[in-house]
Amino acid sequence: MLLQPATHKQITGLYGIKSDTSLxxxxxxxxxxxxxxxxxAVMQKVKYTLKHIGMMLLLSMGVFSAMAQNQPGMVIDQxxxxxxDNIIMQSEIEIxxxxxxxxxxxxxxTMKCEIxxxxxxxxxxxxxxxxxxxxxxxDRVEGELExxxxxxxxxxxxxxxxxxxxxxxxxxxKATNREKIKDGLLVQEVQQKALKDIKVSPTDIKKYxxxxxxxxxxxFYSAEVEIAQIVLxxxxxxxxxxxxxxxxxxxxxxxxxxxxFNTLALxxxxxxxxxxxxxxxxFFTRGDMVPEFEATAFRLRPDSVSKIIETKxxxxxxxxVDRKGDNIDVRHILIRPKIFTTDIQKARELLDSILxxxxxxxxxxxKAAKKYSDDVQTKSNGGFITEGSTGTTKVPIDELDKSLYFxxxxxxxxxxxxxxxxxxxxxxxEQAWRVLYLKSESKPHRANLRxxxxxxxxxxxxRKKAKxxxxxxxxxxxxxxxxxxxxxxxxxxxxxxxK
Numbered sequence: 001m002l003l004q005p006a007t008h009k010q011i012t013g014l015y016g017i018k019s020d021t022s023l024x025x026x027x028x029x030x031x032x033x034x035x036x037x038x039x040x041a042v043m044q045k046v047k048y049t050l051k052h053i054g055m056m057l058l059l060s061m062g063v064f065s066a067m068a069q070n071q072p073g074m075v076i077d078q079x080x081x082x083x084x085d086n087i088i089m090q091s092e093i094e095i096x097x098x099x100x101x102x103x104x105x106x107x108x109x110t111m112k113c114e115i116x117x118x119x120x121x122x123x124x125x126x127x128x129x130x131x132x133x134x135x136x137x138x139d140r141v142e143g144e145l146e147x148x149x150x151x152x153x154x155x156x157x158x159x160x161x162x163x164x165x166x167x168x169x170x171x172x173x174k175a176t177n178r179e180k181i182k183d184g185l186l187v188q189e190v191q192q193k194a195l196k197d198i199k200v201s202p203t204d205i206k207k208y209x210x211x212x213x214x215x216x217x218x219x220f221y222s223a224e225v226e227i228a229q230i231v232l233x234x235x236x237x238x239x240x241x242x243x244x245x246x247x248x249x250x251x252x253x254x255x256x257x258x259x260x261f262n263t264l265a266l267x268x269x270x271x272x273x274x275x276x277x278x279x280x281x282x283f284f285t286r287g288d289m290v291p292e293f294e295a296t297a298f299r300l301r302p303d304s305v306s307k308i309i310e311t312k313x314x315x316x317x318x319x320x321v322d323r324k325g326d327n328i329d330v331r332h333i334l335i336r337p338k339i340f341t342t343d344i345q346k347a348r349e350l351l352d353s354i355l356x357x358x359x360x361x362x363x364x365x366x367k368a369a370k371k372y373s374d375d376v377q378t379k380s381n382g383g384f385i386t387e388g389s390t391g392t393t394k395v396p397i398d399e400l401d402k403s404l405y406f407x408x409x410x411x412x413x414x415x416x417x418x419x420x421x422x423x424x425x426x427x428x429x430e431q432a433w434r435v436l437y438l439k440s441e442s443k444p445h446r447a448n449l450r451x452x453x454x455x456x457x458x459x460x461x462x463r464k465k466a467k468x469x470x471x472x473x474x475x476x477x478x479x480x481x482x483x484x485x486x487x488x489x490x491x492x493x494x495x496x497x498x499k
Contacts, residue, residue, distance in 0.1 A: 078090040078091075078485075079485070080093060080116065080484070080485045080487065080488060081116060081119060081120055081123070081482075081483065081484050081485065081488070082481065082482065082483040083120060083123035083124055083126075083127055083477075083480055083481070083482050084123070084126075084127040084130070084480040084481060085127075086123045086126055086127060086183075088116065088119045088120070088123065092115075092119065093112050093115050093116055093119070094112075096115050097109075097111060097112050097115060100115075110491070112488075112491075113488065113491035113492070113493050113494060114493060116484075116488055116491065116494060117491070117493045117494045117497075120482070120484075120494060120497050121469075121473055122187050124473050124476055124477045124480065125186075125187045125190040125191060125473075125476075126183050126186055126187050126190075127476075127479070127480045128190050128476050128479075129186035129187065129189060129190045130186070131479065132190075134186055134189050134190060136182060136185040136186060136189065140185060141178065141181055141182045141185060143287065144181050144184075144185060145174060145177060145178055145181045146285050146286070146287060146326070147287070148177070148181065149162075149170070149173065149174065149177075149285075150284065150285055150288055153283065159283040159324065159327055160283075170324065170325060170327065171325060191469065194468065194469060194472045195465050195468055195469060198461070198464055198465045198468050199461070200457060200460045200461045200464055204460050204464065205449070205453070205456050205457050205460045206449065208456060208459065208460040208463065209447075209449055209456050212447075218446055218447040218448075219446075219447050220444070220445070220446055220447070221396070221442075221444065221445055221446075221447055221451075221452065221455075222396045222397060222398055222444050223396070223397045223441070223442060223443055223444050224394040224395060224396050224397065224441070224442045224451075225394070225395060225397060225400075225408065225438060225440070225441045225442075226384065226393045226394055226395070226438070226439040226440045226441075227384070227385050227395065227404075227408060227436055227437065227438055227439070228365055228366060228369055228378070228382060228383035228384045228385070228436070228437040228439060229369070229373070229375065229378060229383050229385065229434055229435065229436050229437070230351070230354065230365070230368060230369045230372060230373045230383055230434070230435050230437075231373050231374050231375040231378075231422075231432050231433070231434045232347045232350060232351045232354075232372065232373070232374055232432060232433045232434075233347065233374045233424075233430065233431075233432040233433075234339045234343040234344045234346065234347040234431065234432070234433075235343060235346070235347065236337040236338075236339065236343065237337075237340060237342070237343055239340075240337040240338050240339070240340060240343070241337045243337070243338070244314060244315055244335045244336065244337040244338070245308070245315055245335075247268075247335050248308055248315040248316075248317060248333065248335040249308065251264050251268060251317065251333055251335070252305060252308060252317045255305050255317070255319075256305060261278070261279065261305070261319050261331055261333070262278030262279065262331065263278070264333060265278050265279030265331060265332070265333045266278055266279075268333060268335070269332070269333045269334050269335075270314060270334045270335055270336040271313075271332065271333075271334040274331075274332065278331060279319075279331035279332050279333055280321060280329065280330075280331050281329070281330055281331070281332060282329055283322075283324065283327040283328065283329045284327065284328065284329075285326050285327050285328075286298065286326065290311050290312065290313075292309055292310065292311045293309065293311050293316060293318075293332075296309050296316075296318060297318055297320075297328060297330050298328060300318060300319070300320035300328075300330065301320065302320055303319075303320075304319070304320065305317055305318070305319050306318040306319070313334060313336060314334050314335055314336035314337055315334070315335045315336075315337075316332050316333065316334050316335075317332065317333050318330050318331065318332045319331045319332075339430075339431070344421070344431065344433075347432075347433050348419060348433055350372075351419050351433045351435065352419070354368050354372055355416065355419075355435065358416070365382075365383065365416065365437045366382030366383060366384075367382070368383075369382050369383025369384075370382055370383070374432065381393075383437070384439075387399070390454070390455050390458040390459065391458060392454035392455055392458060393439075393454065394440075394442070394451075394452070394454065394455070404436075407420070407436060408436060408438050411436075411438045412438070413438055413439065413440050413441050414438070414439070415437075415438055416435055416436070416437050416438075417435050417436040417437075417438075418435070419433045419434070419435050420433070420434055420435075421433055422434050474496060477497065482497055482498075484497060484498055
């Protein structure tokens with residue numbers, strides 16, 4: 001509960017979009033996922049571009065080379081590509097392809113060519129960064145390294161499990177991967193600079209649309225809707241906070257007087273995810289937890305119990321379990337102030353007053369969402385739910401969660417639903433009031449500029465950026481020595497790298 005970033009499923013669940021749809025997931029993921037999406041895009045002729053692929057690759061660089069040691073029979077020391085002074089190893093290609101095959105068993109061997117192509121693109125941009133003396137700060141490198149390490153540690157079951165997997169200490173793992181992270185950030189800087197001025201005009205959008213129309217290639221879109229929402233969570237009352245504070249004060253006193261922290265956490269903590277482990281949160285580092293919690297945790301002395309601290313989740317007491325370098329393991333007990341029936345009713349009354357302002361045209365629904373909604377993922381967008389791959393506000397009906405679909409079924413464009421009390425995603429199952437605004441709906445149709453302008457705008461921009469990046473690579477690769485092993489020289493996708 002204390003980790004700051006929301007997960008993909010939490011976000012899409014709150015949006016009302018099914019979490020198993022093929023929307024882009026911008027969490028830190030391994031290169032195989034990027035290649036898998038590239039493969040799907042090629043197979044389905046989806047117009048996803050190098051912008052999306054490149055960004056995901058940059059998020060995924062730094063996958064640890066120790067993985068090769070866990071692939072029996074894998075060649076780990078053969079150079080298959082060189083750009084300037086930077087090399088590409090066969091093991092890199094094989095590891096990513098093996099991961100790709102796990103997710104897409106039918107992925108053809110030619111995908112190795114696509115993996116190598118992206119590696120070559122990255123190395124050209126890295127050489128360009130080195131030539132232009134691009135600099136990234138040590139603090140930025142360390143921050144990114146910590147973020148990646150913590151992600152993999154959580155996937156593997158903790159720092160200790162990760163150390164056992166790689167056969168190295170956390171310090172050694174950091175040392176092994178620090179340069180890779182730095183290289184990835186340099187590539188990111190070069191790419192952003194190369195694409196920063198790319199924009200599309202209405203003429204570009206119309207031109208792209210006409211190209212598809214002339215070749216009878218306009219896609220067919222399913223029924224779509226534009227939906228905005230206002231979500232109001234009941235506010236904790238002063239009385240509820242006082243009750244919670246008294247309870248955690250009593251627990252702290254019992255622990256100081258000799259009772260087991262672990263046992264009291266198991267019985268009383270409102271963080272059910274850690275309560276079953278006696279409140280143990282496992283190892284984490286700076287930046288993983290909310291600031292108030294983190295500030296106290298890193299000042300803890302062995303065997304001491306912290307003072308009571310307050311975060312947005314409630315009241316906590318902490319106890320240090322272990323410390324390893326920049327990582328600590330603590331136990332905590334969380335007492336969350338309760339939401340009373342009167343608090344829920346007050347939130348409903350506030351929402352009713354907001355809707356009345358919308359009804360008499362004192363404020364638009366979009367402005368009301370920006371001002372009042374508690375859903376941080378949609379409020380800045382005027383409450384509108386967005387489609388994942390293009391970011392447009394028109395969402396295919398078949399990507400909506402069933403509960404949301406049934407809620408808008410029968411509504412007409414322009415209507416606002418009655419408030420409903422919903423349970424928010426997450427283990428705490430918090431309640432909130434939600435109203436939906438159905439701005440527009442469209443029937444299944446052949447793509448056209450009137451209904452699908454946002455989509456074509458996004459696709460045209462990505463297309464233009466893909467061309468700009470390709471031109472940038474073709475122009476700058478001439479400055480560097482490039483060698484590709486004979487094994488890959490027949491790959492059609494990398495012929496422009498072969499001199």
